């Protein structure tokens with residue numbers, strides 16, 4: 001039987017209610033002892049006084065017991081709802097330890113749920129993603145993964161590979177000419193190619209992972225005085241950056257996080273870029289800005305349509321592409337005669353006045369990012385780094401299996417396929433190691 005673990009499941013601090021969670025074989029006995037109640041039915045909320053082992057009433061609580069398989073962790077467990085004071089919670093935790101509990105490690109409740117097959121590893125990761133999601137988009141993806149969407153896909157992929165393996169194994173005594181050269185070899189080759197294409201599709205979703213977890217990094221760039229800080233303020237909906245007609249007002253860069261279209265966006269307002277900086281300080285600010293610009297996922301290039309065309313620094317120009325750079329021809333309320341069509345001609349252009357059309361400016365930026373950078377609605381699975389690592393090994397093994405089939409023989413191909421299945425199994429946790437589980441659950445909170 002597992003030892004019984006205990007932890008505070010709600011955030012540390014003052015609140016209306018604090019929840020202390022316990023899980024393990026002694027849960028019922030401990031609850032009975034602390035609340036002086038003989039009969040406790042599962043999944044029923046009770047009111048009672050929690051008495052310490054020394055007979056002191058620690059708090060008036062609500063408590064609930066969950067029986068074995070129908071609990072979150074897949075074993076007997078309980079929740080004790082106390083008043084949200086950390087002194088009470090600490091006393092109760094201390095008393096629970098005296099009654100035989102041990103303080104839980106990070107993610108230990110979910111780890112037990114995994115070990116008791118209540119969740120697979122992808123779903124366990126999704127629990128952490130649901131808790132940490134900082135945008136609607138990230139939450140939607142995490143919630144889909146929690147229902148087992150990725151796991152389903154991987155299982156059906158695995159079933160397909162097992163079928164191929166079964167066919168290969170029945171042909172293991174055939175010569176390569178008999179298999180590789182004939183119709184069967186061709187058919188299996190096609191199935192392996194299709195599986196590789198499926199994996200490539202999953203792998204490509206990883207480009208959205210950092211955007212979902214950390215937010216999209218968008219740099220607002222352009223010459224001094226073009227209206228970059230005005231745009232930042234307009235996107236944030238508040239006067240964050242100083243706006244002035246004096247060139248070089250924004251000294252280095254300003255980073256602010258906001259939400260655009262349900263996505264988290266990290267905006268960087270940068271120092272105006274020009275080749276002939278006035279001072280050492282301005283040059284220094286530009287260098288700092290260029291460092292930020294290099295790491296950005298997308299760019300909004302603001303130009304003053306009434307001013308001469310800006311000269312972009314040599315290191316900036318190659319970063320700007322059709323799918324990552326929006327050009328806003330600002331200040332169109334001022335008289336201007338030149339055409340901007342041939343300036344970064346491949347990029348999307350809009351003529352506007354940030355000052356007079358702030359809502360339009362915001363919509364243009366949001367639409368551009370939705371078109372090129374945010375998660376498209378049809379993508380409902382986004383794989384993380386751990387999945388990428390395993391999927392890449394699955395893909396390599398499948399490619400080897402195809403080659404082996406047409407060159408060295410069926411048994412080698414079958415072996416490659418077994419390796420592919422093993423790597424695939426790592427993702428959902430059919431094959432796991434203690435070290436991998438330690439790493440995965442170390443990112444969780446203690447009470448989860």
Ligand SMILES: Nc1nc2c(ncn2[C@@H]2O[C@H](COP(=O)(O)OP(=O)(O)O)[C@@H](O)[C@H]2O)c(=O)[nH]1
Pocket residue numbers: 222223224225226227228229230231242243244245246247248249250272330331332333334352353354355356
């Ligand atoms: N006429 C006009 N002036 C603007 C517009 N947008 C910004 N400005 C002005 O241009 C000047 C420079 O703006 P700022 O946002 O500080 O530019 P930055 O140096 O690129 O950050 C300020 O005086 C703004 O008020 C616009 O659409 N029309």
Ligand SMILES: [Mg+2]
Pocket residue numbers: 228229230241242249250270272
């Ligand atoms: Mg500025």
